[in-house]
Amino acid sequence: MTFDLTFLWAFLVGGGICVIGQLMLDLTKLTPAHVMTILVCSGAVLDGFGLYEPLIKFAGAGASVPITSFGNALVHGAMAEAEQNGIIGIITGIFEVTSAGVSAAIVFSFFAAMLFRAKG
Amino acid sequence: MPLLGKQTWQFHSQPVLLSSAAVVGPKEGAGPLGAEFDACEKDPYVGQESWEKAERRLFEMACQMAVQKAGIAESAVDVLYGGDLLNQIISANFAARTLSVPFLGLFGACSTSMESLALAAMTVDAGFANYALAATSSHNSTAERQFRYPTEYGGQKPPSSQCTVTGAGAGLVAKTGSGPRLTHATIGKVVDMGITSPFEMGPAMAPAAVDTITQHFQDTGRTPEDYDLIVTGDLARIGHKIATELFEEQGIFLGDKFKDCGILIFDPDQAEVFSGGSGCACCATVTYGHLMKRMAKGELDRILVCATGALLSPLSNQQGESIPCVAHCVAFERGEGQ
Numbered sequence: 060m061t062f063d064l065t066f067l068w069a070f071l072v073g074g075g076i077c078v079i080g081q082l083m084l085d086l087t088k089l090t091p092a093h094v095m096t097i098l099v100c101s102g103a104v105l106d107g108f109g110l111y112e113p114l115i116k117f118a119g120a121g122a123s124v125p126i127t128s129f130g131n132a133l134v135h136g137a138m139a140e141a142e143q144n145g146i147i148g149i150i151t152g153i154f155e156v157t158s159a160g161v162s163a164a165i166v167f168s169f170f171a172a173m174l175f176r177a178k179g
Numbered sequence: 180m181p182l183l184g185k186q187t188w189q190f191h192s193q194p195v196l197l198s199s200a201a202v203v204g205p206k207e208g209a210g211p212l213g214a215e216f217d218a219c220e221k222d223p224y225v226g227q228e229s230w231e232k233a234e235r236r237l238f239e240m241a242c243q244m245a246v247q248k249a250g251i252a253e254s255a256v257d258v259l260y261g262g263d264l265l266n267q268i269i270s271a272n273f274a275a276r277t278l279s280v281p282f283l284g285l286f287g288a289c290s291t292s293m294e295s296l297a298l299a300a301m302t303v304d305a306g307f308a309n310y311a312l313a314a315t316s317s318h319n320s321t322a323e324r325q326f327r328y329p330t331e332y333g334g335q336k337p338p339s340s341q342c343t344v345t346g347a348g349a350g351l352v353a354k355t356g357s358g359p360r361l362t363h364a365t366i367g368k369v370v371d372m373g374i375t376s377p378f379e380m381g382p383a384m385a386p387a388a389v390d391t392i393t394q395h396f397q398d399t400g401r402t403p404e405d406y407d408l409i410v411t412g413d414l415a416r417i418g419h420k421i422a423t424e425l426f427e428e429q430g431i432f433l434g435d436k437f438k439d440c441g442i443l444i445f446d447p448d449q450a451e452v453f454s455g456g457s458g459c460a461c462c463a464t465v466t467y468g469h470l471m472k473r474m475a476k477g478e479l480d481r482i483l484v485c486a487t488g489a490l491l492s493p494l495s496n497q498q499g500e501s502i503p504c505v506a507h508c509v510a511f512e513r514g515e516g517q
Contacts, residue, residue, distance in 0.1 A: 084337070088376055090334075124322040177320070177331045179224075179230070179319060179330055179345075
C-alpha cells in the first residue's frame with residue numbers, strides 16, 4: 060500500500076500556519092483581528108516574492124485553506140490583471156481571484172444566520 | 180456635616196436596604212452561588228428575540244422582584260437610579276419605560292451598582308424620596324458585542340480576560356424598615372494606569388479600587404478591622420492579586436477579609452470563565468443575592484462593597500487610548516430586627 064505524502068505535508072504545513080497564529084495570540088498582546096491581518100499580509104508578501112504558489116503545489120490544501128492563502132489570492136489576481144491590462148489591473152484584479160471567497164462568505168453566512176441561532 | 184473627609188458621604192439617617200433582588204443567566208445559576216439568586220434563567224435569551232432585549236428583561240425582573248419583596252406598589256417608587264454597559268444605556272432606559280417610575284440614568288460601567296446605590300441612599304437620606312430603587316444589569320453576549328467581538332464571531336479570549344455576568348440586580352432603599360443599613364458611601368476618582376487591552380480589565384481597575392478603599396479608611400477613620408468583609412466588584416483573580424499587593428505596599432493587610440465578586444460568582448473549573456466574572460451584574464447580583472443573604476443570616480455585621488468600573492468605549496479603545504477606571508464603595512451595616 061502506498062501512502063500519498065501530500066496528505067502529510069498538507070497537515071504539517073496547514074497545521075504549522077495555525078500554530079504560528081495561535082502562538083501570536085498566546086504569547087503576544089495581539090488581538091484576533093491583528094493576527095488575521097498579519098497572516099493575510101504574510102500570504103500577500105510571500106506571493107509577491109513568488110513563494111506562495113510553490114507552497115500550494117507542495118502542500119495542497121495545507122497552504123490554500125488557511126487565511127494566508129487569501130493574501131496570496133489578492134496579490135495573485137492583481138498581478139495577473141496588471142500583466143494583461145496594465146497598471147489599472149492592480150486595482151481591478153485584487154478581487155478577481157478572491158471574489159469566490161468573499162461571495163461564499165456572504166452567501167453561506169446568510170444561510171447560516173437563517174437556519175441557526177447563536178447560543179451565547 | 181454629611182461630607183466626611185474628602186470623598187465620603189455619611190448618611191446620618193442610615194437608610195435601609197428594604198429589599199433586594201438578583202436575577203442571573205444559566206452560567207451564573209450553575210456557579211457556586213446559584214442557589215442564592217432569586218431567579219436563574221435557563222435560556223440566555225430569556226424568551227426574547229435578542230440578547231439586548233433579554234438584558235432589558237432581566238433588568239425589569241430584578242426591579243419588579245425587589246419592589247414585590249418590599250411589599251409596596253411599583254408606583255410608590257419615587258426614583259430609579261439605573262445603568263448598564265450598552266450604548267446609550269438602553270437596558271436601563273428601556274426597562275425604565277416599562278417600569279414607568281421617575282428615572283435617572285447612570286453610566287459608571289461596572290461601578291454602576293454601587294454608584295446607583297450610593298445615590299439612592301443619598302436621595303432618601305436627604306428626604307427627596309421615601310423609596311429609591313437602584314438597579315443595574317449586564318449580559319455576556321451584549322457586552323461581548325459592545326466591547327470585544329460578537330459571540331457569533333467565535334474569537335478566542337486570553338486567560339487574562341473575564342466573563343461578563345449575565346444578570347441584573349436591584350436594591351430598594353427606604354427611610355425606615357427592616358434590613359441592612361447604608362451608613363457611608365465613598366465616591367472614587369478616575370484612575371488610569373495606562374493599560375490598553377480590553378482583555379485586562381481587572382488589572383486596569385485594581386488601582387482605582389485600592390484608591391477608593393484607602394480613601395474610605397482615611398475619611399472615616401475606620402480600619403479593615405471594622406469590617407467583616409471588604410468586597411470588590413469585578414477585579415477577578417488577576418486584578419484581586421494586584422489589588423492585594425497594592426494594599427500591602429501601603430501597609431494595609433486585608434487577608435481573608437478581602438474578596439471579589441468576580442471570583443465568588445464562578446467556579447474556576449467552569450468553562451470559559453477565564454480570570455473570573457465581570458460586568459455591572461457581577462457586583463450587583465453577588466451583593467444583592469449572596470452578601471445580603473449572609474447579612475440577614477447574621478454571618479456578617481458590617482461590610483464594605485466597592486464596585487469597580489472600566490470607563491472605556493470601543494471607540495476610545497480603537498484609537499489606542501488607555502482605560503480610565505473608577506470605583507465607588509458603600510458601607511452596609513446589619514440592621515436591628517434583622
